[in-house]
Amino acid sequence: MNIAFVGGGNMATALIGGLVAKGADPRDFRVVEPLPAQQDRLTGRFPGIGIFGEPTEGAVAGADLVVMAVKPQQMRAAAMALAPGVADVPVVLSIAAGTRIADLARWLGGYTRIVRAMPNTPALIGAGISGVYATADVTDGSRRLATRVLEAAGAVLWVEREDLLDVVTGVSGSxxxxxxxxxxxxxxxxxxxxxxxxxxxxxxxxxxxxxxxxxxxxxxxxxxxxxxxxxxxxxxxxxxxxxxxxxxxxxxxxxxxxxxxxxxxxxxxxxxxx
Ligand SMILES: NC(=O)c1ccc[n+]([C@@H]2O[C@H](COP(=O)([O-])OP(=O)(O)OC[C@H]3O[C@@H](n4cnc5c(N)ncnc54)[C@H](OP(=O)(O)O)[C@@H]3O)[C@@H](O)[C@H]2O)c1
The missing domain is CATH 1.10.3730.10 (ProC C-terminal domain-like)
Structure with a gap:
């Protein structure tokens, strides 16, 4: 497992913490996080984790999955900065509330292997539930990997249509x-x-x-x-x-x-x- 996170805040920390608790090696994770205080917090908690201040190519090259874990308002800038290096990444998983796949795909320069999840706050203690939708371009292997990552935050419910994630937001998100x-x-x-x-x-x-x-x-x-x-x-x-x-x-x-x-x-x- 080789996973890169863009954004090293609460959700990224909860997911990495959950995966490490289940036996993953912190060296399997890289995080793009501009804030030095957050970087220090991550290296303190997960010794050996890879930290990058910006999404240079090395930050995501060779990753099996990239998790976009920034606030929705930061998503456009973060995705546009990532776009040049993302073409070879098998799948991008976004956990940003409200950001639609079509918009993320456009900001990622036409990238389409996208999984979109809507978690809720108990995810921060591993007791959440995430509604999840994937584009047709996402392989079964990538779906399984996304499920494994999200299960670190709690239960996972796959949905057949992206608009059902708005319902998930109304039911379990709020x-x-x-x-x-x-x-x-x-x-x-x-x-x-x-x-x-x-x-x-x-x-x-x-x-x-x-x-x-x-x-x-x-x-x-x-x-x-x-x-x-x-x-x-x-x-x-x-x-x-x-x-x-x-x-x-x-x-x-x-x-x-x-x-x-x-x-x-x-x-x-x-x-x-x-
Ligand atoms: N927390 C929850 O329970 C929860 C529940 C459901 C959904 N979500 C979704 O999960 C996402 C992440 O939430 P969170 O609570 O983890 O947010 P957060 O704690 O604010 O984490 C986001 C991190 O990303 C960093 N960042 C900002 N712009 C960046 C960029 N361009 N490149 C790389 N890193 C960047 C931020 O740094 P700065 O501090 O410098 O801005 C911050 O450290 C959000 O979209 C939210 O909607 C969260």
């Missing part, structure tokens, strides 16, 4: 924020009814984590699991009646659709030439 919002609500309720902050938080986090584990361990759909804990005339029924009266689920669906729509708009914005 998803952690919905979960935090729900946790805020549970915590607030526990505090309002007498619990100290730390205990309220413990109740909220443990409830959420336990319910997810139970759902994952079960073959039953969430609505069946919900029915099982909702006895006639009981406490859960009373709570769910309040949620239904407020059309909370319908609002939630609308919220996720709004996020996906915003992802589509941002794709247009990021791809626009200055």
């Amino acid at each position: 998803g952690p924020a919905y979960v935090f919002y729900f946790l805020e609500g549970l915590e607030e309720a526990a505090q309002a009814m007498g619990f100290a902050h730390a205990d309220a938080r413990l109740l909220a986090y443990a409830t959420f984590a336990g319910a997810v584990k139970l759902a994952q361990a079960s073959d039953l759909a969430p609505h069946v699991l919900r029915a099982q804990v909702t006895s006639k005339g009981g406490t859960t029924e009373r709570a769910l009646a309040v949620l239904e009266a407020g059309a909370v689920k319908a609002k939630f669906v609308a919220a996720v659709q709004a996020a996906a729509e915003r992802a589509r708009e941002m794709g247009d914005e990021f791809g626009r030439e200055p």
Whole structure:
């Protein structure tokens, strides 16, 4: 495995850290990173890793895969700087939110063997999920390698159309924020009814984590699991009646659709030439 990263920030560090933890050798990685402080952090954490200040030819020559791990706003400049040296690279994997393949291909000088992934923030601790799409020019071997790299950040879900990545952005990309919002609500309720902050938080986090584990361990759909804990005339029924009266689920669906729509708009914005 011989992998070059363009951008040595949080995501690149998380992916390299995950791969090294699974047994990869830091010498298998090269990183193009202009910021000296980031360079020092990478060499400190991964002794033997290759560091380049700019995407000179040696930075990506001979790599099996190049990961573009810069912010979407930096992608155009980073890709254009990389373009002269990328022709022989078998595959380029972009993890930038919102940057479309057609735009990246243009900035890379017409390069088309591109995999585009949309990870989420739990990727930073290996607990993310990435939606992934590849162009028809990407070989099965390159797809497998991209999967292996992304699995260092968590689960991987391949999609058949690039526009589904906007949906992935709305569901799992923004998803952690919905979960935090729900946790805020549970915590607030526990505090309002007498619990100290730390205990309220413990109740909220443990409830959420336990319910997810139970759902994952079960073959039953969430609505069946919900029915099982909702006895006639009981406490859960009373709570769910309040949620239904407020059309909370319908609002939630609308919220996720709004996020996906915003992802589509941002794709247009990021791809626009200055
Ligand atoms: N963090 C997440 O949880 C997460 C989740 C989903 C998707 N993503 C996506 O992953 C990508 C990377 O995110 P991140 O959080 O790792 O960002 P980050 O920490 O800001 O890392 C980007 C790094 O790339 C460097 N850089 C900027 N321009 C460059 C260039 N032309 N050539 C080489 N390196 C360059 C930056 O240096 P400077 O600091 O000098 O600018 C920075 O160190 C983003 O596109 C983001 O949308 C991240």
